[in-house]
Amino acid sequence: MALPKANRLKSRHDFQAVFREGIRRNSSHFTLRALKPARLKEPSLDAALPITNLASTKIGISISTKVSKRAVVRNRLKRQIGAALHQLLPNLAPGWRIVLVVKTNAVESECVSQQFLQELKQLLAQTEVFDGNS
Template identity: 30%
Template sequence: MAKINSLKKQNDFNRVFKTGEVFGNKTFVMYYLKNGSEANRLGIVVSKKVSKKAVVRNKIKRRIKEAYRLNEDSFAMGFDIIIIAKGSCQEEKYNNMEKSLKHLFYKKNLMRS
């Protein structure tokens, strides 16, 4: 499995936030936008509203990235995706986070057939 491509530049984040579509559930909010390439780029946002402790925020980021990596083959390609963690994410177990992430992609028809 290849390394996950990341959104790194502020301009890329701003473009997705301004012109992309948005959808959410109880754990995450997802912004997505077609990027014109053959790969997805993933951006993860966990604010201090979720937890003031960097250790907790980084743990949530690692869990989101791992859930994405394990399911990347079933997701449609060619999108810039930003996942924003909500406050309820702090208490969620990994399995529930993974199901929630899959739910976002399924509801917006971003799953491969």
């Protein structure tokens, strides 16, 4: 299952911002880059309680041709990673911009979906992206 359009990181500008300013975490198959949400303060009636607006979390997946020369293999990996991220989406805090870079050894992985899901959970927990940091 693909990520909803509201949760996709699309523009080159957004990808560059995440790579330039985001924090980095590594695992055996992925490098996760995450940019914390920018909180926008709005004027409110009570100055002690500012209202914050946060957009939905946006996620991009980057797979180089170094991972595989075959587009079929890269697209299959991207779909499997997207399905794993789709399961984790309700637990993510709003406003984050995340880029997941797939490493070359991800192609050789046997039990792809469960292993990817477990690694993604660990990376997101290390980055404190989970809502409530659970």
